[in-house]
Amino acid sequence: MQPTNFYRPTFAKIDLNEIKMNILNLKKHMNESIQVIAVVKANGYGHGDFEVSKAALQVGASMLAVATPDEAIRLRVLGIESPILVLGASPPTFAVLASEHDITVTVFQQDWFLHIPTLPKKLNVHIKIDTGMGRLGVTTESELRCLIQTIHQRSDVLIDGVFTHFATADEENTEQFTSQLTKFKTFLKHFPERPRCIHTANSAAALMQKDSLFDAVRFGISMYGLSPSAHVSNELPFPLGQAMTLHTEVVFVKKVTAGTTISYGATYTAENDEWIATLPIGYADGMLRKLSGQAVLIQGKRMPIIGRICMDQCMVRLNGQVPIGEPVVLIGRQGSEQITIEEWAQKIQTISYEIPCVLTNRVPRIYTS
Numbered sequence: 083m084q085p086t087n088f089y090r091p092t093f094a095k096i097d098l099n100e101i102k103m104n105i106l107n108l109k110k111h112m113n114e115s116i117q118v119i120a121v122v123k124a125n126g127y128g129h130g131d132f133e134v135s136k137a138a139l140q141v142g143a144s145m146l147a148v149a150t151p152d153e154a155i156r157l158r159v160l161g162i163e164s165p166i167l168v169l170g171a172s173p174p175t176f177a178v179l180a181s182e183h184d185i186t187v188t189v190f191q192q193d194w195f196l197h198i199p200t201l202p203k204k205l206n207v208h209i210k211i212d213t214g215m216g217r218l219g220v221t222t223e224s225e226l227r228c229l230i231q232t233i234h235q236r237s238d239v240l241i242d243g244v245f246t247h248f249a250t251a252d253e254e255n256t257e258q259f260t261s262q263l264t265k266f267k268t269f270l271k272h273f274p275e276r277p278r279c280i281h282t283a284n285s286a287a288a289l290m291q292k293d294s295l296f297d298a299v300r301f302g303i304s305m306y307g308l309s310p311s312a313h314v315s316n317e318l319p320f321p322l323g324q325a326m327t328l329h330t331e332v333v334f335v336k337k338v339t340a341g342t343t344i345s346y347g348a349t350y351t352a353e354n355d356e357w358i359a360t361l362p363i364g365y366a367d368g369m370l371r372k373l374s375g376q377a378v379l380i381q382g383k384r385m386p387i388i389g390r391i392c393m394d395q396c397m398v399r400l401n402g403q404v405p406i407g408e409p410v411v412l413i414g415r416q417g418s419e420q421i422t423i424e425e426w427a428q429k430i431q432t433i434s435y436e437i438p439c440v441l442t443n444r445v446p447r448i449y450t451s
């Protein structure tokens with residue numbers, strides 16, 4: 083899937099070694115027996131679901147997790163044979179295909195099984211318990227007992243796992259985390275047989291909360307080298323390696339006279355005679371308009387994006403002339419300077435998760451390993 087050629091010099095580089103190192107370091111940090119479920123939903127948080135899946139499996143991830151049935155089917159079609167868990171809701175109409183393709187689905191409602199025919203192959207399910215996230219999951223112990231009974235009446239469905247999801251694992255205050263964990267343990271008592279795979283931890287809990295590990299952890303954001311929050315970033319048990327960097331080149335340079343305005347709305351006016359570069363990347367690539375003012379790296383120095391970011395292009399104020407074709411690092415290192423995904427997230431007041439996810443398909447992903 084690596085593009086062989088592209089004529090616009092804008093691309094994201096994905097270092098699969100960083101992803102592998104993050105998994106290996108996590109494994110070292112946890113007890114060896116604890117499995118890693120590599121979370122590759124949303125096209126691997128924008129990094130490429132297929133490539134990230136292969137890299138994760140190479141270093142011993144035992145399962146992949148996606149959000150939707152379609153994401154799971156896509157990986158199967160591409161030849162991924164490992165266990166795959168769909169974390170989100172699957173419709174009952176997906177059950178036959180899921181069993182045929184050996185895709186594990188998340189269940190949390192007894193009624194889900196009402197309209198499902200006898201399945202061609204055994205369907206693996208993980209039961210989701212809502213212990214305080216308020217999103218998906220069984221909410222009461224009696225509902226859980228009924229759900230387990232319903233499944234036990236079927237010989238074509240196996241309870242392979244049970245899990246929950248924390249709402250505040252990345253925060254300093256552990257009150258809600260602890261209460262969710264306690265509630266989860268209470269729910270576990272209702273299983274007549276212990277399911278093969280009990281899991282609760284996302285990245286934040288996997289890195290910081292030893293008592294949340296059980297059989298496996300769902301490793302998402304930090305597999306890509308990003309911290310779930312500023313708090314976790316301060317408490318990391320090992321350094322994370324950010325896998326994605328973002329690059330382009332200067333395609334046009336000009337000297338403008340004081341008073342010249344730049345871009346839509348003429349919101350920027352040159353105060354002096356200034357050198358201005360045009361970059362071939364814009365909001366249709368995922369460089370959101372709110373990033374106006376953000377620095378980019380050219381010749382190892384920070385230069386600000388000025389004026390409004392356009393759909394396909396943006397302008398940068400230089401501190402002197404640079405040649406056409408000069409490399410630009412939007413995210414990553416150049417010389418001694420670095421711009422991180424977290425810096426972009428802070429600039430637009432969002433979380434690190436959102437930045438790689440909104441990089442669109444127009445930006446080729448180039449893999450190094």
Ligand SMILES: *Cc1c(COP(=O)(O)O)cnc(C)c1O
Nearest residue numbers: 121169247284285300301302303
């Ligand atoms: C996305 C997701 C994860 C991964 O969370 P990170 O914070 O990215 O590690 C884990 N579990 C569920 C249910 C998810 O939806």
